[in-house]
Amino acid sequence: MRLKFIVLILVQVVLLAGIITYRHYWVTANERILLTSAPVDPRDIFRGDYVTLSYNASTIDLDQFGISEKFKRNDDVYAVLGKKDDGTYDIASVSRTRPASGKYLRGRVTYERDNATRREITLKQDTGAVRVFQRPWFTYKTGERVTFCLNADGRVMTVYPEKEKNPCRSGDPFTGVVEDIKTVKFSQIRVEYGIEHFFVEEGKGRAIETARNARNLKVEVALRDDGKGLITGLMLDGKWVR
Amino acid sequence: MQHGEIEPAFYKKLLKEMESWQAEGLLTPDQKERILARYRHIEEIEQKAGPGKLVTTISILGAVLVGVGVLLLIASNWSEIPRWGKLGIIFGGMLTSYSLGYVMRYERKNYPKVGASLILLGSIIFGAGIFLIAQIYNVTVHYPNGPLMWGLGILPLAYLLRFKSILMLALLALYLWLGMELSFHISHGMGGPQIILVYFMAGIMLWWIGFAHRGLESLRNISGPYILLGVAGTFISAFMLTFNIHRLKLWSLDLLPFYTALLVLFAAAAVLYALTGRKEAGWKVELAILSMLMAGVLFLAVLFPDIQAGGDGTWGRLIFNLLFAAGIIGLICLGYIRRYPPYINIGLLFFVLDVTARYFDFFWKLLPRSLFFIAGGLILLAGGMFLERKRRAVLESFKMGEEAI
Structure with missing residues (x-):
């Protein structure tokens, strides 16, 4: 009994040690x-x-x-x-x-x-520069002025109406007029x-x-x-x- | 039999039995006194140290609390305790608990109940150790392996020491593993009902493995956890299937290896029970019904893997409700025939749950809200009184029956 008990406990120790070794x-x-x-x-x-x-x-x-x-x-x-x-x-x-x-x-x-669907939003800056961004959803309409806050990879992190001052706490702002909104299925x-x-x-x-x-x-x-x-x-x- | 091995429960039973023997003239007062003198020390121990069950309960609670404490100690001082320190607490705690428990229970025999709880604590620390080591080293690969390793690691110990507590812990860990592992094998849609159905089969399998244990004299005293978890698991899963989930798929060919493994284990237990050991009353009917349920699920899963209840699932639901009601009645009847109170208690519990659930399902929309509650309350009160009286009468009849034999 005693020996069997010790063997079974040793098996448990080996199992635990096995995780570390693995x-x-x-x-x-x-x-x-x-x-x-x-x-x-x-x-x-x-x-x-x-x-x-x-x-x-x-x-x-x-x-x-x-x-x-x-x-x-x-x-x-x-x-x-x-x-x-x-x-x-x-x-x-x-x-x-x-x-x-x-x-x-x-x-x-x-x-x-x-x-799944996502929106492809075309944004035109006052300088005439145009960029297309992707968002899972988008609540603004064409013609509205908005600011996109972009992370280091150029992805949109947050969206604000342009009237809000300094909206981007992190990331770079990109402000412009919404030219087009397309819904893409995928x-x-x-x-x-x-x-x-x-x-x-x-x-x-x-x-x-x-x-x-x-x-x-x-x-x-x-x-x-x-x-x-x-x-x-x-x-x-x-x-x-x- | 040594006096040291006599349990207080036996002593109490003996006292009661001897009263009826004396009443029937089988035992003289003098003989009764001489027999009782042999076991008098148990009464003294009970009086001095309190009832044995209380000691067991307190010790088990103590083991669980210490186990939780060890976990919290490590978790809340994660950064202060170096890696080797955490490992030291796990391995040291586990080995100390096991060895102290073994010495107290089997070698010095001075604190057998506390010793048993310490061995249980060792099993809890082993399980906690698996998860803590996985966390220390951020090993998150296939997490169902954790409860699997825990369950399989302590199962042999439960058999060696014949500990129901460790066996229950091992079975619960393996039951948990089953659900986690299943979620890795379901490829379509909502997996909930498919997992419930496998749990249903696993419950039936455990139920009959319990019977196979009950049939063998050497394993009879650890059959309880299998039967209890099996019957409860079967009925909880079946109860879930009586709800409105029949628009979803109940089975899938993805899970065929699980269905087959459960069926094979069930069949092996059935053959073992049929060939050996002593039989319970009504076992053939019980085994036949459970076999049909197991085979039925496998048959439907293989031949109609994509079948789903059409429309709103009313037919599927109706069939399951009828089967469930029949199951409850069957279980209570078996409990009565076999004089086995757990069946009656579990059966009555699910009867009350089923009546309550169906009352809410069907009458919620039909009656005005106030009337609904008043009627519901009265039904439950009347039902409660009826069941209480019935249950008492049934359990009382067992005792009378026993005395008459």
Whole structure:
């Protein structure tokens, strides 16, 4: 009885130690890359002591990558990564089959939507410059003057009527007259890669979220050859959180 | 049998039995006194230390509180405690708890109940350890593996020590794993009803695995958690299926491996029970109905994978409601035939839940609001009185029956 008891407890110790060994092997045997984190809807970012991380490859508009095939929930999807000038990686293309070479993340589809819509808004500045922006929704009408606040990638973060003074707390303002609003229909998938959560101590989550939404957050991932990643640390304003 | 192994519950039962033996002339007052003298120390312990069940309850509560405390200690001091410190608390806490518990219960035998609770605490810390280590190292790959590892890790311990508490914990962890794992295999639409149906099958499987344990003398004392969780799981899932969810898909070929595995385990338990051990009254009818339900789900899932109730799902719902009502009556009848109060209690509980739910479903729109509440309240009060009287009468008849035998 005593021996059997000890053996069973040792099995439990081995199982716990196994998680540590598994992670250690994963991290040491594979290359680590830095991914840029994407902003998240602020209503659903903080869950307990987890920081929820999102990437440009987390929500994929299939038409943007020229994909017409349909995806189902739990289907495998591969986000092929491209290296940017600052050394970080971001989504370059999407594939249903495993790419033969290069770096890629393997994820699973958690949600698919065939009838998603977005607005394509043409904005004309007083200088005559015209730019087309994309928004999931848009409540203004043609002819109205608005200010778009753009992040570093040139994406619209927020929209304000022009009369509001200094509306953009972060990002660059782009003001003009709405020339045209088009509704585009497309298919969208939401993908989970297993690198969406990072555990931090109580109270530290807010700072990381703010940085993430301002795009100062980079995620270090130990990437296996089969595209599965494991977070090894966060780089917050150039400082490591591990 | 050594006196040390006698439980207070046995002593109480013995006292009661001896009174009836004495009344029937089987036992003289002198014999009764001599027998009681053998177990007198149990009464003394009960008087001095309080009832055994109270000690067990307090110890289990203590184990749970310490477990939660360990988790909170680590969570709230996350940055102050270095990584090795956190690991030290997990491994140290688990091993200390297990070894102290073992020594108290089996070697020194001075605090058997507290010892048992400490071993339970070890199992809780093991589970907490899985999640904490995953957090320390940010291992978020396929999270259903967490409860799976917990359940499978402590299950052998429950069998070795014959601990119902650890067995219940293991079964709950595995039940939780099942739902989490299923969500990774459903490819179309709302998965809720499909998961409920697998839980329904899993409940029936556990129910009969419990019976297989009950049939074997060596495992009989740990059959309770299987039967309790099985019957409760089956009826909770079936109760959910009586609501208006029949416009959604109930089964899918994606889940075929789960249906098959549950059916195979159920069949193995059924064969084991049929071939060995002692049988309960009415077991053939019970097994036949449960087998039909299991086979029916598999049959419909394989042959009509895409079928959905047409229109507003009224027919599907009606059939499930009739089946559920028949199930409740069947369970209460079985409880009566077998003299098994848990069946009667669970059956009556779901009877009340079903009547309440259907009253709200069907009459909410039909009656003026005030009348609805007054009528509902009166029905529940009258129903409550009727059920209470019926339940008492049934349980009383068991006792009388036992005394007459």
